Amino acid sequence: MYRSCPLCEATCGVAIEIEGDRVLSVRGDDADPFSKGYICPKGTALADLHHDPDRLTTPLVRDGAMWKKVGWDEAFDLVAQKLVGIRKAYGKDAVAVYQGNPTAHNLGLLTYGQLLMRTLGTKNAYSATSMDQLPHMLAALLMFGNQLLMPVPDIERTDLFVCLGANPLASNGSIMTAPDVKSRLKAIRDRGGKVIVLDPRRTETAEKADQHHFIRPGTDAALLLAMVHVLFAEKLVRGRLAVTGLSELEAAATAWTPERAAPITGIAADEIRGLARALATTPRAVLYGRIGVCTQEFGGLAAWLCYAVNALTGHLDEPGGLMFTTPAVDPLPLAAMLGFDGGFARWKSRVSGKPEFGGELPISALAEEIETAGNGEDKVQIRALLTSAGNPVLSSPGGPRLEEALKTLDFMVSIDPYLNETTRLAHVILPPTSPLERSHYDLALNAFAVRNVAKYAPPTFERSPEARHDWEICLALWTRIGVPSKLGAGSKLVHRLLGKLGPEAILDLALRTGPHGFGRGGMSLGKLRKSPHGIDLGPLEPRLPARLGHADKHVHLAPAEYLADLVRLERKHASPPNGNLVLIGRRHLRSNNSWMHNSERLVKGPPRCTLLIHPDDAAARGLSEGGAAKVSTRKGAIELPVEISDEMMKGVVSVPHGWGHNRSGTRLRVAEANPGVSVNDIVDPALIDELSGTSVLTGLAVTVAKA
Numbered sequence: 172m173y174r175s176c177p178l179c180e181a182t183c184g185v186a187i188e189i190e191g192d193r194v195l196s197v198r199g200d201d202a203d204p205f206s207k208g209y210i211c212p213k214g215t216a217l218a219d220l221h222h223d224p225d226r227l228t229t230p231l232v233r234d235g236a237m238w239k240k241v242g243w244d245e246a247f248d249l250v251a252q253k254l255v256g257i258r259k260a261y262g263k264d265a266v267a268v269y270q271g272n273p274t275a276h277n278l279g280l281l282t283y284g285q286l287l288m289r290t291l292g293t294k295n296a297y298s299a300t301s302m303d304q305l306p307h308m309l310a311a312l313l314m315f316g317n318q319l320l321m322p323v324p325d326i327e328r329t330d331l332f333v334c335l336g337a338n339p340l341a342s343n344g345s346i347m348t349a350p351d352v353k354s355r356l357k358a359i360r361d362r363g364g365k366v367i368v369l370d371p372r373r374t375e376t377a378e379k380a381d382q383h384h385f386i387r388p389g390t391d392a393a394l395l396l397a398m399v400h401v402l403f404a405e406k407l408v409r410g411r412l413a414v415t416g417l418s419e420l421e422a423a424a425t426a427w428t429p430e431r432a433a434p435i436t437g438i439a440a441d442e443i444r445g446l447a448r449a450l451a452t453t454p455r456a457v458l459y460g461r462i463g464v465c466t467q468e469f470g471g472l473a474a475w476l477c478y479a480v481n482a483l484t485g486h487l488d489e490p491g492g493l494m495f496t497t498p499a500v501d502p503l504p505l506a507a508m509l510g511f512d513g514g515f516a517r518w519k520s521r522v523s524g525k526p527e528f529g530g531e532l533p534i535s536a537l538a539e540e541i542e543t544a545g546n547g548e549d550k551v552q553i554r555a556l557l558t559s560a561g562n563p564v565l566s567s568p569g570g571p572r573l574e575e576a577l578k579t580l581d582f583m584v585s586i587d588p589y590l591n592e593t594t595r596l597a598h599v600i601l602p603p604t605s606p607l608e609r610s611h612y613d614l615a616l617n618a619f620a621v622r623n624v625a626k627y628a629p630p631t632f633e634r635s636p637e638a639r640h641d642w643e644i645c646l647a648l649w650t651r652i653g654v655p656s657k658l659g660a661g662s663k664l665v666h667r668l669l670g671k672l673g674p675e676a677i678l679d680l681a682l683r684t685g686p687h688g689f690g691r692g693g694m695s696l697g698k699l700r701k702s703p704h705g706i707d708l709g710p711l712e713p714r715l716p717a718r719l720g721h722a723d724k725h726v727h728l729a730p731a732e733y734l735a736d737l738v739r740l741e742r743k744h745a746s747p748p749n750g751n752l753v754l755i756g757r758r759h760l761r762s763n764n765s766w767m768h769n770s771e772r773l774v775k776g777p778p779r780c781t782l783l784i785h786p787d788d789a790a791a792r793g794l795s796e797g798g799a800a801k802v803s804t805r806k807g808a809i810e811l812p813v814e815i816s817d818e819m820m821k822g823v824v825s826v827p828h829g830w831g832h833n834r835s836g837t838r839l840r841v842a843e844a845n846p847g848v849s850v851n852d853i854v855d856p857a858l859i860d861e862l863s864g865t866s867v868l869t870g871l872a873v874t875v876a877k878a
């Protein structure tokens with residue numbers, strides 16, 4: 172049986188051997204044209220997930236500290252009755268939703284989940300986006316005219332790959348769906364190209380690169396402005412695209428000489444010049460920035476400047492550069508149909524005025540919106556929460572505060588296969604089928620893949636009659652709640668149709684009407700069913716200006732929102748940096764945010780939730796390898812083992828996120844035995860990039876002492 176692994180963005184093909192209802196083995200699928208047999212250890216752990224005795228299979232209703240199994244209809248009726256009651260009594264905004272990361276890998280949640288969440292019409296919609304790629308989406312919206320038009324590096328054809336704030340050898344790539352990044356980076360070097368990594372840690376990716384430069388966390392915007400400065404000063408600006416804002420961008424960078432950026436970033440002025448020149452003079456080159464660029468104090472500016480530097484050096488929409496995909500399913504019309512409209516700062520959060528993006532508010536507003544009393548019709552306090560595929564108690568900043576806030580809700584329901592740190596606080600848990608019991612198509616990730624590919628897989632195991640898919644759960648709730656439409660013209664018909672179709676029929680329709688669908692032998696679900704290893708649709712192709720969402724069909728290089736935010740950057744860097752230690756995160760190949768620590772094979776070995784610290788910083792604090800350190804912020808302290816390594820930049824320490832499985836009332840036996848601590852217990856949710864509303868998860872001031 173062949174399918175794609177849904178656990179990270181790489182979408183590796185897996186070959187699964189089964190006997191009866193058991194998985195015998197999970198291997199890389201050699202015949203998958205995209206992943207060619209590659210998988211990582213998490214792929215093998217798909218079997219553990221499927222057979223995990225802790226994975227829930229029937230709805231649970233909480234009575235105090237006790238959980239009772241109930242039937243699906245009873246659970247759906249109860250949830251609908253509660254949510255409808257709260258909407259009626261307090262208004263739409265009293266029901267909040269939170270959607271987590273696995274949504275992006277789940278056909279049912281990307282269709283019926285969106286339908287449910289978006290048509291609830293609540294301003295209190297939250298997701299992991301505001302702890303992640305929001306700055307990229309904002310740049311896509313403001314520069315290219317649609318929030319989903321995030322370009323990806325054409326890693327297969329580039330000769331210079333500059334990697335800023337990403338560690339694809341651990342994460343397997345993000346907004347760059349590219350199975351086996353390691354081989355792809357090696358291929359760049361084998362063909363005489365170069366890989367350059369800029370990161371506060373000498374990462375697994377940096378180890379395989381030609382060059383690595385330590386960069387001071389949170390200073391990417393300064394680095395990129397200095398590169399822009401060099402490009403203009405040395406007349407290196409090029410490219411065929413029609414753009415607006417060129418002179419505004421030049422003016423914005425005038426004061427940012429490499430000499431000014433050097434002490435801020437920790438990268439020498441000559442190196443900054445060299446980087447700008449190399450990008451401008453290498454015919455096929457790309458600057459790729461990812462989560463380290465986004466989740467920082469100036470994430471909005473930094474994400475914008477990453478795209479701008481590619482545009483200025485003639486690498487936007489060019490082979491080997493940063494390109495837009497042509498996936499078999501075009502996500503733009505589909506998202507619009509499901510109610511996901513773009514937009515920024517159309518409204519602000521009630522309590523602290525944080526900006527809306529794409530119909531959602533920043534996650535950092537969730538706790539305060541639950542805690543703070545409302546007054547009147549449009550100043551509504553959150554009374555109920557629906558979470559789906561998310562674990563914000565561990566994954567969002569200020570976990571302990573959110574945890575307390577969740578306990579005060581009138582009602583909470585979670586669509587989730589585990590009784591974990593978040594869902595244990597729900598009144599009802601609705602567990603979906605396992606990944607192997609459902610059909611799969613990468614609706615979202617194919618749109619960010621470095622080749623145009625398409626692959627469909629039917630369920631490996633038929634679901635039992637007692638189990639429900641995510642989409643069935645969402646559809647059942649949607650139907651029962653009877654939410655008014657947000658879908659615009661013809662919505663009654665669309666509604667009735669969606670209620671009947673199911674995700675496969677929607678997929679088939681989207682494939683047939685997509686960019687590869689027309690004509691003889693065009694793309695369809697039937698065609699994909701006949702190619703169980705997937706279909707390669709070729710390398711990325713230039714898509715501009717046709718693809719741009721702006722009416723003027725220009726790339727907007729200097730949107731006013733960014734120019735205005737430069738003032739904040741100036742203010743920040745008016746005084747020299749203080750000598751505080753700063754905290755960054757990290758990812759590990761055998762981990763996946765907060766939710767895969769219940770697999771014995773993934774968590775075995777030495778503890779991974781450790782404090783990484785430079786030898787000099789450790790010595791100055793009397794810390795020894797394996798000893799305990801106390802890491803504090805004004806939000807609290809955590810204690811964890813010390814790992815000393817010169818892979819850390821001096822003055823920077825690292826703690827991974829997603830640990831802290833020591834909360835009572837969870838049902839995760841393996842994870843509870845290897846709990847670690849949650850770094851988000853000490854991350855202050857008030858710290859956001861004030862432009863975009865994205866949480867600041869990197870570059871936080873901390874003190875470290877011997878515990």
Ligand SMILES: Nc1nc2c(c(=O)[nH]1)N[C@H]1C(S)=C(S)[C@@H](COP(=O)(O)OP(=O)(O)OC[C@H]3O[C@@H](n4cnc5c(=O)[nH]c(N)nc54)[C@H](O)[C@@H]3O)O[C@H]1N2
Pocket residue numbers: 179180272303335336337338339341342343344345369370371372374386387388389390391461462463464467755756757758759760761762763764869870
């Ligand atoms: N194994 C594994 N894979 C995953 C995940 C996982 O948890 N485990 N999570 C998935 C998810 S949800 C995502 S979003 C992706 C993320 O994918 P990536 O963006 O590749 O994420 P990271 O591996 O965290 O790499 C971010 C890098 O940024 C660096 N960094 C931190 N602060 C700064 C800074 O201020 N400036 C610069 N230039 N660099 C900085 C960090 O040291 C780190 O090496 O990974 C996905 N893949």
Ligand SMILES: Nc1nc2c(c(=O)[nH]1)N[C@H]1C(S)=C(S)[C@@H](COP(=O)(O)OP(=O)(O)OC[C@H]3O[C@@H](n4cnc5c(=O)[nH]c(N)nc54)[C@H](O)[C@@H]3O)O[C@H]1N2
Pocket residue numbers: 270271272273277299302303462559560561562563566567568586587588589591603606641756757763764765766828829850851854868
């Ligand atoms: N300090 C710090 N915090 C971070 C980050 C960081 O780098 N540093 N990274 C941030 C990022 S990039 C992200 S994306 C977020 C992730 O934040 P979240 O998405 O909130 O957290 P996850 O740990 O991915 O939890 C996923 C949940 O989905 C459930 N689940 C898994 N598969 C399915 C499914 O198919 N259907 C349903 N219904 N549920 C499923 C799991 O049981 C789990 O409860 O964390 C963010 N938090």
Ligand code: SF4
Pocket residue numbers: 176177178179180181182183209210211212213214215343350
């Ligand atoms: S890299 Fe690992 S987790 Fe990601 S899709 Fe491939 S096998 Fe799955």
Ligand SMILES: [Mo]
Pocket residue numbers: 272299303
């Ligand atoms: Mo993420």
